[in-house]
Structures are given as C-alpha cells and as structure tokens.
Amino acid sequence: MSQDVEHVADSALVRAVAAGDELALAELYDRHAGWLLVRLRRRCASADIVELALQDTFLNLWRNAASYRGQGEVGAFLWGIAIRRLIDAVRADRRRDRVNQLAFRDSTADRLMASAEDEVLLGVAHGQLGQALSRLSPELRAAIQATVLDGLTCAEAGRLLGVPAGTIKSRCHRARMELREALT
Amino acid sequence: MTNSPVDCAVLSAAVVASYADGRLDAAAAWSVEAHLPGCPACRTALSARVDADRLARNRAVVLARAGLHDPGLAARALRRCGVPEHIAVLLGATPSLRRSWLAGLLLVLAIVVGATQLAASLNPAVAQNLGGGGQFSVVAAAGSARWLGLLPFFILAPMVPLAAVATAFSPVLDPAYRLTAAAPVSKIWLLCVRSVAVIGASLVPAAIAALALPGPWWLALALLLPALAMCASALGLATVVPPLAAAAGVAAGWTAVVTAAALAANTASAAFGPAGQATAAVVLAAAITLILVRRNKIDYGWMG
Numbered sequence: 001m002s003q004d005v006e007h008v009a010d011s012a013l014v015r016a017v018a019a020g021d022e023l024a025l026a027e028l029y030d031r032h033a034g035w036l037l038v039r040l041r042r043r044c045a046s047a048d049i050v051e052l053a054l055q056d057t058f059l060n061l062w063r064n065a066a067s068y069r070g071q072g073e074v075g076a077f078l079w080g081i082a083i084r085r086l087i088d089a090v091r092a093d094r095r096r097d098r099v100n101q102l103a104f105r106d107s108t109a110d111r112l113m114a115s116a117e118d119e120v121l122l123g124v125a126h127g128q129l130g131q132a133l134s135r136l137s138p139e140l141r142a143a144i145q146a147t148v149l150d151g152l153t154c155a156e157a158g159r160l161l162g163v164p165a166g167t168i169k170s171r172c173h174r175a176r177m178e179l180r181e182a183l184t
Numbered sequence: 185m186t187n188s189p190v191d192c193a194v195l196s197a198a199v200v201a202s203y204a205d206g207r208l209d210a211a212a213a214w215s216v217e218a219h220l221p222g223c224p225a226c227r228t229a230l231s232a233r234v235d236a237d238r239l240a241r242n243r244a245v246v247l248a249r250a251g252l253h254d255p256g257l258a259a260r261a262l263r264r265c266g267v268p269e270h271i272a273v274l275l276g277a278t279p280s281l282r283r284s285w286l287a288g289l290l291l292v293l294a295i296v297v298g299a300t301q302l303a304a305s306l307n308p309a310v311a312q313n314l315g316g317g318g319q320f321s322v323v324a325a326a327g328s329a330r331w332l333g334l335l336p337f338f339i340l341a342p343m344v345p346l347a348a349v350a351t352a353f354s355p356v357l358d359p360a361y362r363l364t365a366a367a368p369v370s371k372i373w374l375l376c377v378r379s380v381a382v383i384g385a386s387l388v389p390a391a392i393a394a395l396a397l398p399g400p401w402w403l404a405l406a407l408l409l410p411a412l413a414m415c416a417s418a419l420g421l422a423t424v425v426p427p428l429a430a431a432a433g434v435a436a437g438w439t440a441v442v443t444a445a446a447l448a449a450n451t452a453s454a455a456f457g458p459a460g461q462a463t464a465a466v467v468l469a470a471a472i473t474l475i476l477v478r479r480n481k482i483d484y485g486w487m488g
Contacts, residue, residue: 025250029243034231035220037239038204042213051242058246075221130211141210149214 010074018065029058032075036082043150043160049089056085083150087160094162132182136175143171192225200226204233289344289386293393296337334452339442341390342411343435348386349415350431352378375419375475383415406456409464414438416471423478 005013005027016024033054040050060081068077133141146157147168154172158165195216202208203216220226231239387408394404414434421430445455454460 022247022250026243026247029246031224031231032227033239033242034234035227037234038230039217039220042206051238055242055246055249059249062246062250073221075224075227079221130209133211133214134209136210145210145214149217 011068011070014061014065014068014074014077015070017061018068025058025062028061028074028078032078033058035075036078039079040082040086043083044086044090046093049093050086053082053086053089056089057082060085080151083152083160084156087152087156090162091159129179129183132179135182136178140171140175140178143168144175147172192223192229194219194223195226197229200229201233204230286385286389289348290389293341293344293389296340297393297396335443335446337393338446338452338455339439341393342407342414343438344390345383345386345411346414346418346431346435346438348382349379349418350428352382379415379419383412387411403453403456406453406461409461409468410438410456413464413468413471416468416475420471420474420478423475 005023008016008024008027010028010031013024013028017028036057037050037054040053041047044050044053057078061078068074136144142161143157146152146160147154150157152160153165154168155165157168161168199208199212199216203213208216216226220230390407390411391404394407418427418431418434421433424430425433442455445460446452448454
C-alpha cells in the first residue's frame with residue numbers, strides 16, 4: 001500500500017484500513033475529510049462539534065472498516081458514518097449543557113435572498129420542486145432532509161434535531177402533503 | 185480562493201463554490217449533496233475550499249488517536265463516570281497511570297515494607313527506631329548501623345510520586361504524545377490534570393506502605409508534604425532545564441538531604457520532623473510560584 005497510494009481506488013483503501021494500514025487511513029482522510037466537513041457544517045452550527053464528529057468518523061472507519069461490504073460508493077459509506085457520529089456528538093453536547101446551543105443550521109433566512117446573479121450562476125434547475133421546497137417551514141424541511149437526503153431513520157433524525165421520533169414522522173408526513181399540494 | 189475548474193459535467197465550479205460558502209438554497213444544496221458521494225471531481229473541488237490548517241489539525245488528531253488502539257480500562261471507566269472523552273483518553277494514556285506501572289510500584293513498595301518488617305522482627309531496636317509514642321525522632325538505643333536499614337524506605341517512598349510525574353512527561357513512554365501535542369488546550373491545564381491524577385494514584389500505595397510499617401500512623405501523613413514538594417519542584421525546574429534532568433536533580437537532592445539529616449540526628453526519619461515539614465511546605469509554595477510565573481515556558485516532552 002505504501003507505493004503510490006494516490007492511485008489506489010477508495011474501496012481498496014478501505015480494505016487496507018480494515019487490515020490496519022495507517023497510510024491508507026491518512027489517504028482516505030485527505031480525499032474525503034474536506035467535503036465531509038463542509039456537509040457536516042451545514043447540519044450543525046458549532047464548529048467544535050463538527051470537528052469532533054469528523055475525527056470520530058475516521059476513527060470509526062479505522063476500527064470498523066471491515067463492515068464495508070465493498071458495494072456502493074465509499075463516499076456514501078463515509079457519509080453514513082459521519083452523519084451518525086454527528087448525531088452522537090450533538091447528543092453528548094446536549095447532555096453536557098442543557099442549554100441547546102445548537103440550532104439546526106437553517107438555510108431559509110439567508111438562502112431565500114440568494115441574489116439574482118447567484119440564481120443564474122447556479123444553473124441548477126429551479127423548477128416547481130425547488131420552489132415547493134423553499135416554501136416548506138424550516139422544521140419540515142429539516143425533517144425531510146434528515147430522512148430522505150441523509151438516509152436516517154426517524155429515531156436517528158429525532159436525535160439529531162432534538163425532537164421525538166414521532167414528531168419527525170408527523171413532520172415528514174406533513175411535508176409530503178404540502179409538497180404534493182404544491183406540485184399538483 | 186479562486187474557483188478551480190471542476191472536471192464534472194453535472195455541476196459547475198460556481199455551484200460548488202456557492203455550496204461551500206453556504207449560498208445555495210435548500211433545493212440546490214440538496215442536489216449538490218445527492219451528487220457529491222458519487223463524484224470525486226466535485227468532492228476534490230469542494231475540499232479545496234476548506235481551511236487547510238483546520239483539516240491538517242484534525243488529521244493529526246485522527247492519526248494519533250488511531251495509533252492509541254485501545255483506550256484502556258481506566259479511560260473507559262472514567263468516561264462512564266462522566267469525565268469528558270478527551271480527558272479520559274489523556275489520563276488513560278499517561279504512562280504512570282497504566283496497570284503495568286502501578287503493578288511495578290506496588291511490588292517495589294511491598295519489597296521495601298517486607299524487608300523492614302523482617303528487620304524489625306529480627307531486631308526490636310529497628311522498630312523502636314521508627315519512632316514511637318508520637319515523637320518525631322527517637323535516637324537509637326545502641327548500634328547506630330541498625331537504623332540504616334530503614335533509610336531506603338524514607339528515601340524511596342516520597343519519591344514514588346516524583347517518579348510517576350517524571351514518567352508522565354516522557355515522550356518516549358507516552359502513547360498519547362502526538363495527541364497531547366495536537367490538543368487545543370492550555371499547557372498549564374494539561375499539566376494540572378495529569379499531575380494531580382498521577383500524584384493521587386501514586387500517593388495512595390505509598391501511604392498504605394507507610395501504614396504497613398511497624399511505626400506510628402503519622403508516618404503516612406509525614407510523607408505527603410515532602411512528596412508534593414518534590415513533584416512541584418521537578419515540574420517547576422522543568423521550565424528551566426530538561427524535564428528528566430529536573431526530576432533526577434530533585435531526586436538526588438532529596439536523597440542527600442534525607443541521608444544527611446538521618447546521619448546528623450542518628451535516626452532514619454529525621455527529615456520528617458517539624459523542621460522538615462516546614463521546609464517542605466516552603467519548597468512546595470516556592471515551586472508552585474515558579475510554575476505559575478513561568479507557565480508560558482512550560483514545554484515538557486509530551487507537550488510538543
């Protein structure tokens with residue numbers, strides 16, 4: 001693994017990590033830590049908690065790399081670990097001080113005012129779905145994001161957002177209803 | 185940061201940049217996030233926009249923690265008692281808090297106590313020499329060579345915490361050396377946490393050993409101040425000279441003082457009398473002052 005580690009596929013690196021190769025762990029970190037950090041940062045306002053979750057992600061990989069079955073994108077596999085480490089870090093922090101310093105980083109306020117220039121630059125299709133999504137309340141959108149985009153269960157999403165699993169379930173239900181209404 | 189060209193047919197560099205800066209609305213951000221796990225080009229472009237220092241710092245911590253293998257029994261127990269993870273790992277990795285070190289310490293103390301007990305049972309004068317009736321020094325009735333057998337205990341027992349502190353600072357022995365070097369905490373705080381834990385853990389067996397001796401009960405307490413004074417002196421001196429030299433110097437000085445006092449008073453416990461305790465208190469205060477004054481110079485091996 002030591003000879004040009006840069007040209008080794010991600011999946012091979014994960015297998016090497018499972019065999020205890022520290023170089024492979026370092027290389028995976030270099031490839032994935034950056035984008036994982038950005039994506040985690042969008043889900044938690046505290047930079048400290050995000051960094052702890054990032055560290056825990058790669059330590060979890062170091063100890064449990066054998067659980068990677070070799071199918072699917074390594075990127076998606078790592079994100080699955082990362083979002084759950086973030087949940088753990090957020091929960092530990094809530095336990096430490098009951099003051100909930102974490103607000104789910106909501107996008108609406110600044111996001112809705114994205115400049116016209118940005119809209120053009122983006123070039124992302126802003127069809128009905130985009131409009132419908134941005135019209136959802138932040139709570140409903142967060143519930144949808146956690147369950148659909150991050151692939152969390154209702155219980156996990158509840159832990160991340162600090163509400164009971166049942167609340168997530170009902171919020172997802174309401175969000176689906178609103179989306180359907182907006183799109184038909 | 186400039187927009188590096190993204191080798192991706194789906195997303196433009198501008199979109200990736202907007203996502204990194206948090207300027208995308210929910211729908212667009214979701215599209216980016218759904219695309220990211222499968223697109224190395226976009227991931228690389230995004231990673232290039234993250235603060236490199238931040239990534240490097242966390243990388244060092246990850247690799248150091250990965251090298252630690254097992255946090256150990258003590259660290260897990262501490263964590264369950266509500267001690268924050270980073271402190272638990274720090275303490276669990278302290279060389280002089282590990283099981284092997286504590287086991288060695290117990291063995292040494294057991295041998296010293298056993299030898300003293302044996303000497304006492306063979307020769308009642310030795311027991312008498314340890315000090316009876318609450319007096320701080322008892323002059324041996326006869327045969328001044330007999331009390332020499334006790335001297336090793338009086339020299340060694342208070343040095344146990346000193347040895348623990350010295351090994352706690354050795355980068356060679358510390359598996360968490362790289363972790364500690366990268367930890368974003370103040371050095372004086374790190375010093376306090378580790379020293380208090382180490383001194384506490386080594387004072388207990390030393391005190392028990394003193395109680396097991398055929399002497400008065402206050403012997404265990406009499407060890408306390410000199411032991412603390414030596415630890416503080418070593419830590420204070422380590423801000424001036426290399427840590428190992430500081431510890432060795434303090435140990436040599438202690439041995440000389442105890443031996444000289446014992447020879448002068450003709451009793452092994454001479455250095456533990458009122459005068460000795462007062463001196464130890466003064467040295468302790470001076471050493472703590474030195475540490476506080478020179479706290480910016482604290483740079484032990486394991487602190488990087």
